[in-house]
Amino acid sequence: xxxxxxxxxxxxxxxxxxxxxxxxxxxxxxxxxxxxxxxxxxxxxxxxxxxxxxxxxxxxxxxxxxxxxxxxxxxxxxxxxxxxxxxxxxxxxxxxxxxxxxxxxxxxxxxxxxxxxxxxx
Numbered sequence: 795x796x797x798x799x800x801x802x803x804x805x806x807x808x809x810x811x812x813x814x815x816x817x818x819x820x821x822x823x824x825x826x827x828x829x830x831x832x833x834x835x836x837x838x839x840x841x842x843x844x845x846x847x848x849x850x851x852x853x854x855x856x857x858x859x860x861x862x863x864x865x866x867x868x869x870x871x872x873x874x875x876x877x878x879x880x881x882x883x884x885x886x887x888x889x890x891x892x893x894x895x896x897x898x899x900x901x902x903x904x905x906x907x908x909x910x911x912x913x914x915x
Contacts, residue, residue, distance in 0.1 A: 797863040802881040803888055809834050809855040810892035820901040822848040825878055830867050832878065833859045840900045845911050848903060871906065879904050882914045
């Protein structure tokens with residue numbers, strides 16, 4: 795279970811630890827509200843004008859979802875989303891070799907399933 799920024803960074807780093815297909819150009823962290831959990835998916839397509847690119851699941855890690863503690867959820871869905879976005883930004887600054895995979899991508903976003911995307915990169 796992800797209970798802190800440290801847990802989030804370790805989770806995301808492990809998700810990106812395997813070799814990724816060369817065709818994957820963009821990544822999205824999906825947030826699910828009930829139960830509160832997250833997953834990362836990769837897409838072979840990216841179009842900033844059409845958020846449906848994030849519906850492509852051309853790459854998914856083996857352990858697809860991770861539960862997230864209610865303390866990260868906070869008092870509302872918007873607080874939860876802000877917390878996940880801030881942790882994703884911290885991951886990009888972490889210096890991890892795997893963070894370079896997201897930095898090199900055309901896009902990296904976070905958003906609730908069926909919601910709008912928030913671009914981290």
